[in-house]
Amino acid sequence: MFEITDKNENSAIQIEGLSHRYWGGFFSGSDDWALRNVDLDAGPGEVFALVGANGSGKSTLISALMGWLRPTHGRARLLGVDSGRLGPETLCRVGLVSEAQELPGGFTLDALIRLISPLYPEWDQALCDELIEQFGLPRDQRLRRFSKGMRMRARLVLAMAYRPEVLIMDEPFGGLDPAVREHVVSGALEISARERWTVFLVTHEMHLVERLADRVGFLDRGRMLFADHLEEMLTRYRRVELKLRSPPDVDGLPESWLDVRARGDRLSFVDSQAQTDDRERVLETYGSCLPSIETLDRVSMGLEEIFLTLHRQSTVRQGSEARS
Numbered sequence: 001m002f003e004i005t006d007k008n009e010n011s012a013i014q015i016e017g018l019s020h021r022y023w024g025g026f027f028s029g030s031d032d033w034a035l036r037n038v039d040l041d042a043g044p045g046e047v048f049a050l051v052g053a054n055g056s057g058k059s060t061l062i063s064a065l066m067g068w069l070r071p072t073h074g075r076a077r078l079l080g081v082d083s084g085r086l087g088p089e090t091l092c093r094v095g096l097v098s099e100a101q102e103l104p105g106g107f108t109l110d111a112l113i114r115l116i117s118p119l120y121p122e123w124d125q126a127l128c129d130e131l132i133e134q135f136g137l138p139r140d141q142r143l144r145r146f147s148k149g150m151r152m153r154a155r156l157v158l159a160m161a162y163r164p165e166v167l168i169m170d171e172p173f174g175g176l177d178p179a180v181r182e183h184v185v186s187g188a189l190e191i192s193a194r195e196r197w198t199v200f201l202v203t204h205e206m207h208l209v210e211r212l213a214d215r216v217g218f219l220d221r222g223r224m225l226f227a228d229h230l231e232e233m234l235t236r237y238r239r240v241e242l243k244l245r246s247p248p249d250v251d252g253l254p255e256s257w258l259d260v261r262a263r264g265d266r267l268s269f270v271d272s273q274a275q276t277d278d279r280e281r282v283l284e285t286y287g288s289c290l291p292s293i294e295t296l297d298r299v300s301m302g303l304e305e306i307f308l309t310l311h312r313q314s315t316v317r318q319g320s321e322a323r324s
Contacts, residue, residue: 011041012166012198013048013065017074020060034060036222037074042215044165045196047189049209049230051307052219058202061219062170065200066096079165092120095164095197097155097172105144109137109154113161120162127191128161134187149176156188167192168200173208185212206304210234216303218310225310230303237301237309238274242267245292253289258313270301270309 018038035057042048052058063069065076067083076083081090104112109132117123132139135153146154152172159167172188173181189212192199203209209216210230217227226233240257242248248267250260256273267290276282277298287293301309 011043011077012046012079013040013042013200014077015040015061015065015074016076018061018064018071018076019073020057020064020069020071033222035064035071038219038222038224040217040224040227042198042200044198045193046214047192047199047201047212049201049203049213049216050219051202051204051206051209051216053204053311055221056219057222058219059170060222062098062168062202065168066094092122092162093165095159095162095167096170097152097159097168098170099152099172100170101155103143103146103151103154105142107143108140109143109157110139112143112158116158117161123162125161127163128157131157131160131187131191135184149180152176153184156184160188160191163195164197166198166200168202170202171204172201173203173205206302206307210303218307220311220314223314225314233306234300234303236272236274237306238271238298239301239305240269240271240286241297242286242290242293243295244290245294248290248292259309270306271298274298 016039018035019033020035021033038057038061040048040050050058050061060069064071065078065083067078067086070084078086079090079093081087107115113128117125117128135157137150137153137157143151143154153176156172169188173185176184185208189199201209201213213230215228216230216233218225244265244267247265248262250262250267253260253269254273256271257269258272260267260269275285279296282298283293283296286296
């Protein structure tokens with residue numbers, strides 16, 4: 001039911017069988033796996049969005065990808081280099097923007113740029129100036145006086161000015177009011193698309209993902225529930241409501257029917273493999289499993305609704321595994 005598709009040997013980001021268990025869980029014998037056999041890849045020029053609730057393992061995955069922790073099993077590769085062996089030559093090709101990054105409050109933005117720009121061979125001052133103007137940042141104000149949103153915009157400038165081939169953005173739009181966020185999002189992604197950078201976007205803001213991402217992965221309690229092309233997912237998932245002539249037998253229904261709910265002569269479910277919207281063909285397909293259909297309603301789903309469905313399905317599945 002859950003799958004990873006389109007593996008790419010030329011991926012800018014490649015994660016295979018990645019699992020990580022923190023030492024506290026190891027010694028206590030608890031089931032404390034932060035990541036469980038995660039696979040994903042992001043190709044050159046692609047916007048890959050990773051979504052998941054707090055505690056789903058997103059931060060651990062980024063730490064493994066950046067080489068900050070050694071995974072218990074599996075591997076992560078960044079621009080073809082094992083994450084455990086990343087050196088300055090590769091890291092100069094990777095931009096990271098995270099709300100957790102600290103900025104030296106005693107510096108002005110211009111002073112900080114003068115300090116760090118010589119460290120990056122590909123630093124582009126013209127692009128840096130363009131970003132500062134586009135994001136409306138003051139050059140001569142100390143960073144400690146920046147608002148939360150201004151600090152995030154400054155991090156974006158510093159991460160993008162050296163033209164990284166991969167831009168990793170960890171919840172990059174926190175603290176931005178809607179109008180400023182719209183401006184920053186469109187500016188950052190427009191430049192990334194223009195430069196053909198790979199963007200790895202970690203966020204819980206589904207409306208942004210629907211607008212920006214080429215592919216999306218759902219991480220839930222350390223497991224990758226799904227990773228696929230966004231457009232295909234939105235096409236393939238449908239919520240279905242049926243009225244039947246008699247109460248349905250829910251045993252033996254297709255595995256692709258998720259979140260099945262029966263109430264008397266009513267049956268609802270999410271079809272995760274909708275192949276067509278032709279009503280006659282849909283009735284024929286569902287009628288092979290439920291021959292007593294009287295009425296049928298089938299509607300498309302947004303990304304957030306798909307995510308919640310997969311989350312519920314995962315909860316039920318893990319509960320069944322625990323009981324067995």
